[in-house]
Amino acid sequence: MRFYEYEAKEVLKKYSIPLPKSLFVKDSDSAFNAAQNLSTDVVIKSQVLSGGRMKAGGIDFANSPEEVKEKSRIILELEINGLLPVGILIEEKKKITQEYFAAVTYDGRAKKPVIIFSDMGGIDIEEVANSHPEHLSRTHFSAARPFSPFTAKNAVAAVGVTGRELNQLSAIVTNLCNLFLERDLTLAEINPIGKLEDGSIIALDCHLDMESEARNTHSALLAEIGVPEEDNRQSRPPTQFEIDAANVDAADTRGVAGNLTEFDGNLGLIIGAGGGSLTLFDAVRAAGGKPANYCEIGGNPSVAKAANLTKLICSQPKVDKVAVMMNVVSNTRVDIVARGVIKGCIEAGFDPAEKIAIFRIPGSWEEEGFALLERYGVDYVDRSVSMHEAAQRAVEKMKGI
Amino acid sequence: MPAMFISIAIEDSVHKDQELCNRLVSMCPVDIFEISEKSQLITVEENLDECTLCNLCIEASSDEQIKIEKLYRSDSN
Numbered sequence: 001m002r003f004y005e006y007e008a009k010e011v012l013k014k015y016s017i018p019l020p021k022s023l024f025v026k027d028s029d030s031a032f033n034a035a036q037n038l039s040t041d042v043v044i045k046s047q048v049l050s051g052g053r054m055k056a057g058g059i060d061f062a063n064s065p066e067e068v069k070e071k072s073r074i075i076l077e078l079e080i081n082g083l084l085p086v087g088i089l090i091e092e093k094k095k096i097t098q099e100y101f102a103a104v105t106y107d108g109r110a111k112k113p114v115i116i117f118s119d120m121g122g123i124d125i126e127e128v129a130n131s132h133p134e135h136l137s138r139t140h141f142s143a144a145r146p147f148s149p150f151t152a153k154n155a156v157a158a159v160g161v162t163g164r165e166l167n168q169l170s171a172i173v174t175n176l177c178n179l180f181l182e183r184d185l186t187l188a189e190i191n192p193i194g195k196l197e198d199g200s201i202i203a204l205d206c207h208l209d210m211e212s213e214a215r216n217t218h219s220a221l222l223a224e225i226g227v228p229e230e231d232n233r234q235s236r237p238p239t240q241f242e243i244d245a246a247n248v249d250a251a252d253t254r255g256v257a258g259n260l261t262e263f264d265g266n267l268g269l270i271i272g273a274g275g276g277s278l279t280l281f282d283a284v285r286a287a288g289g290k291p292a293n294y295c296e297i298g299g300n301p302s303v304a305k306a307a308n309l310t311k312l313i314c315s316q317p318k319v320d321k322v323a324v325m326m327n328v329v330s331n332t333r334v335d336i337v338a339r340g341v342i343k344g345c346i347e348a349g350f351d352p353a354e355k356i357a358i359f360r361i362p363g364s365w366e367e368e369g370f371a372l373l374e375r376y377g378v379d380y381v382d383r384s385v386s387m388h389e390a391a392q393r394a395v396e397k398m399k400g401i
Numbered sequence: 402m403p404a405m406f407i408s409i410a411i412e413d414s415v416h417k418d419q420e421l422c423n424r425l426v427s428m429c430p431v432d433i434f435e436i437s438e439k440s441q442l443i444t445v446e447e448n449l450d451e452c453t454l455c456n457l458c459i460e461a462s463s464d465e466q467i468k469i470e471k472l473y474r475s476d477s478n
Contacts, residue, residue, distance in 0.1 A: 302431075303450045305408075337405050339450055347402060366470075368454070370405065375473040 001210045001233045003225075004047045006089045008208040010181070015175040017190070018202040022091035030070035034090040034290060035065040041093040041098065041366065042068055046075045046085040056080040061093060082236065090093030091225045094202065099192035100117060100161075100174050101125055104180040112140040115155040118163030121192035135159055149174040168201040169193065183221065184214030241316060244296065248308045255301030255332065257309040257340075265290025267357070267398055268313040268322035270306075270341060272298040276387065283391035284323070289398060292319045300332045306340020307347060314348035314355055321357040323394035328383055334361045342376050353377035357397040360390035404449035409433060409458075410468040416441050421462060438466050 006024040023034035046058030062068040099121035107114040118136045120128045130141040137158035141151045150174035180188040187209040194204045241262045249258025271277040277296045345352040364382035422442040425434045431451035437443045458467045
């Protein structure tokens with residue numbers, strides 16, 4: 001769940017991270033008033049959940065309330081990556097002498113949080129990592145133990161920062177790490193952190209992402225910064241396909257068959273099991289396939305639930321075939337899912353043998369499931385075929401190989 | 402849509418044992434059985450394919466009073 005910049009800055013304030021003065025407004029008249037209350041030079045920032053605001057013209061500068069009003073009007077009507085802003089942030093403009101980058105996220109391979117710090121902020125951090133690796137540090141820490149400021153100091157010092165800057169930046173990074181851990185964030189990024197002419201250091205822009213499942217835990221904070229309960233914070237409004245899949249999942253409490261995200265490909269995916277859905281989605285793409293959707297199925301859904309999801313996916317005009325693939329399952333039963341997908345295909349008016357490109361769910365009750373698939377002529381594989389190989393086969397079948 | 406995968410046969414003797422009928426209704430984890438207006442044990446067509454093959458109904462009855470048939474098996478039991 002991503003925060004708008006103005007919300008993220010409210011959160012940073014609670015963690016004593018220094019910020020420029022700013023006011024969030026929703027119309028150009030309020031922007032005029034905000035500019036009068038701030039300073040002569042201000043930055044006008046579009047509040048959209050999208051990157052590339054500067055390039056798109058969503059960030060501009062002004063040095064009088066009249067100019068702020070005029071430019072705010074333009075920015076408020078400016079669509080960025082298909083999104084209109086929910087408002088604008090009017091922020092005092094600061095003279096910056098040096099920019100830094102700090103982010104905390106999870107390193108999936110190390111299975112630990114990691115601090116990424118650079119003394120080359122304000123630009124694309126991947127570019128810094130490629131062109132100037134000596135200006136970027138990666139410092140892992142434990143999510144299970146209290147965070148030590150010494151770790152933050154190491155992260156900052158690793159790129160050669162010393163003296164007063166080291167102390168100030170370490171304090172910011174320490175607070176950012178505490179925020180990350182305490183608020184169940186998946187990303188806490190400040191880019192840039194700016195050093196001002198007087199030597200003080202402030203956060204100029206930030207990006208916070210909270211684990212969606214943690215919303216209830218942090219409902220008080222969300223209410224305080226004005227995030228409505230019904231605001232799902234997706235980067236775009238849900239499509240009808242996604243809404244229908246959510247309804248399928250919500251209609252039956254048994255297991256999971258939903259969490260669907262629509263894509264523009266032609267291979268429908270019914271995937272899941274212990275991280276299997278992400279792996280399989282990537283495997284399909286790596287094999288050159290074009291998924292029509294991402295989804296999650298598992299936790300032993302009922303036959304009806306699996307059938308309804310399958311029927312929904314098969315019914316999309318863009319879906320030529322579906323691939324039913326999971327990691328090795330234990331509590332989800334192969335035969336129950338097999339019944340569901342076969343039934344869903346038939347109810348949608350398709351021959352399962354034609355519509356299902358591949359069925360790869362090994363595990364609990366697989367013998368029963370495979371007997372059923374054989375009966376309906378569905379191409380299936382067992383655990384001797386890896387998830388990547390199964391994805392490859394599905395893509396080949398789509399291409400008629 | 403009629404059940405595609407599972408068929409359940411109930412022997413006539415079951416209907417005479419109201420206690421068994423009630424037990425079968427309450428023990429089935431996917432609500433396959435119900436008591437009809439005529440106090441007969443019947444199957445709920447839309448739930449038949451949800452049968453988890455737990456065999457609780459078979460164990461609760463005796464002498465093949467309840468038979469589960471897997472319609473996808475040529476050697477169905």
